[in-house]
Amino acid sequence: MVIIMLGAPASGKGSVAEILSKEFGIPQVSTGDIFRKYISNGSEIGKKANEYMTKGELVPDEVTVQIVASRLEEPDVENGLILDGFPRTVNQAKALDELLAKKGKKIDLVINLEVPEEELLDRITTRRICTNKECKAVYNLKLHPSKVEGICDKCGSTLEQRDDDKLEKAKNRLIVYHRETAPVADYYKDTGALYSTTLSVSINRMKDEVAHDVIEYLKK
Numbered sequence: 001m002v003i004i005m006l007g008a009p010a011s012g013k014g015s016v017a018e019i020l021s022k023e024f025g026i027p028q029v030s031t032g033d034i035f036r037k038y039i040s041n042g043s044e045i046g047k048k049a050n051e052y053m054t055k056g057e058l059v060p061d062e063v064t065v066q067i068v069a070s071r072l073e074e075p076d077v078e079n080g081l082i083l084d085g086f087p088r089t090v091n092q093a094k095a096l097d098e099l100l101a102k103k104g105k106k107i108d109l110v111i112n113l114e115v116p117e118e119e120l121l122d123r124i125t126t127r128r129i130c131t132n133k134e135c136k137a138v139y140n141l142k143l144h145p146s147k148v149e150g151i152c153d154k155c156g157s158t159l160e161q162r163d164d165d166k167l168e169k170a171k172n173r174l175i176v177y178h179r180e181t182a183p184v185a186d187y188y189k190d191t192g193a194l195y196s197t198t199l200s201v202s203i204n205r206m207k208d209e210v211a212h213d214v215i216e217y218l219k220k
C-alpha cells in the first residue's frame with residue numbers, strides 16, 4: 001500500500017502518518033529522514049543534496065526524485081510505505097508515478113490535511129525546541145507546554161523558538177507551501193486518489209480521529 005501525506009508545516013501530517021504506519025505495518029518515510037540518511041552514509045546523491053542544503057538553497061526536483069528512487073529500492077518498503085513531505089511539486093508527483101509504475105505499483109491514497117492558516121500560524125509560533133542538540137524535544141506553549149516555562153522537562157536545558165518558527169518566516173513558509181503544493185493536491189484530485197480532510201481544533205485529540213476516519217475509508 002502506498003499512501004501520500006500532504007499538509008502544510010504544523011498541519012499534523014507526521015503524527016497522522018505515525019498512527020497509520022503502526023496500523024498498516026508499513027514504514028513512514030519522510031524526505032527529511034531520507035536526506036539525512038543518504039548524507040550521513042556519504043553516498044554521491046547525498047553529497048549532491050548536501051551542496052544545495054548547506055547553501056540554504058532548495059534541492060532541485062531531479063536530485064530529490066533520485067533520492068526517493070533509491071529509498072524505494074530498499075527491502076523494508078516492499079509492501080508499501082507512507083510518504084510524508086513528498087511529493088512537494090507537480091513535477092515530483094509525476095516522477096513518483098513513473099517510479100512506482102516501473103515497480104508495478106501505484107498510489108492507493110493521498111491524504112490532504114487542511115488546516116486553517118491562522119491556526120497553522122498559531123501552532124508554529126507557539127512551538128519551542130530544546131536547545132540541547134542531543135535532546136531536541138519539541139514543546140508547544142499552548143498544546144504541550146513544559147512543566148517549568150522555558151526549561152526542557154527531559155534534560156533541563158533552555159527552550160528556544162527556532163528562527164523559522166517566528167511569525168514572518170512562518171508566514172513565508174506557508175506562502176511557499178501553498179504556491180507549490182496546492183497544485184499537487186489538484187493533480188491527485190484528477191487521478192482520483194485524493195482524500196481531503198480537516199485536522200483542526202486540538203491536534204492531540206483530532207489526529208487519532210483523522211487516522212481512524214482514514215482507516216475506515218480504506219477498509220471500504
Ligand SMILES: [Zn+2]
Nearest residue numbers: 130135152155
Ligand atoms: Zn531537552
